[in-house]
Ligand SMILES: [Fe+2]
């Protein structure tokens with residue numbers, strides 16, 4: 001696959017320019033960025049002990065469809081236990097402060113994806129190391145949004161084509177930022193930032209590659225589900241839970257998502273919590289998408 005090209009610059013929260021717009025992301029260019037990062041101890045903090053994160057996380061999983069998913073206190077305790085060792089490098093966790101202050105929607109979205117992807121991973125596998133990795137990916141999957149203008153992130157009207165490109169830039173920006181801060185351009189977290197809008201049939205972005213890593217797929221599905229059931233700046237009405245699950249099921253039928261993770265999402269949404277591999281999925285559609293749904297709609301630009 002050809003190396004990808006940045007449409008916009010990538011900078012840190014402190015405004016340090018890492019790569020200019022127009023840069024082709026070759027292995028050499030990325031290595032240069034990684035080597036800019038000074039050696040030495042980077043202090044990390046436990047995500048649940050940082051600021052109000054633990055409290056904010058508990059609050060957001062008590063709302064909407066998350067109430068049913070996290071209905072058992074033992075499930076909540078399990079999520080807290082699994083993420084109790086999740087450490088995030090200080091400059092990266094500061095991005096959560098940035099979103100909390102400037103774009104609350106993104107902040108809460110990140111926390112919900114964090115909780116949901118941890119639970120999906122727990123449902124799908126037992127491998128402690130893979131599970132641990134997954135708990136770190138949720139909080140950082142959208143870190144590249146620090147490189148998207150806030151007026152685009154918070155816009156209440158449909159995005160123009162240029163604005164959509166600006167938004168899509170968060171995938172590659174997140175990839176570069178994580179490669180830089182973690183000094184690893186091939187690590188799982190950088191990969192999640194880059195691939196979490198890709199699809200199994202190649203219909204996603206930024207590369208249109210075939211999504212193959214089941215651990216990335218967990219973030220993809222958690223991200224999509226939260227996007228559908230949450231009201232967003234440009235879509236005041238959210239999908240109801242049934243319609244959101246139907247939409248995600250339809251995507252699996254079209255080959256965009258894998259069935260395993262979709263079944264895991266459906267099983268945690270059922271009151272009886274069946275095993276995901278015994279979960280029978282109905283493809284009958286009964287829900288109705290919300291009115292004023294402008295999800296994915298792009299308007300032509302003026303002039
Ligand atoms: Fe994203």
Ligand SMILES: [Fe+2]
Nearest residue numbers: 109141142223
């Ligand atoms: Fe996201």
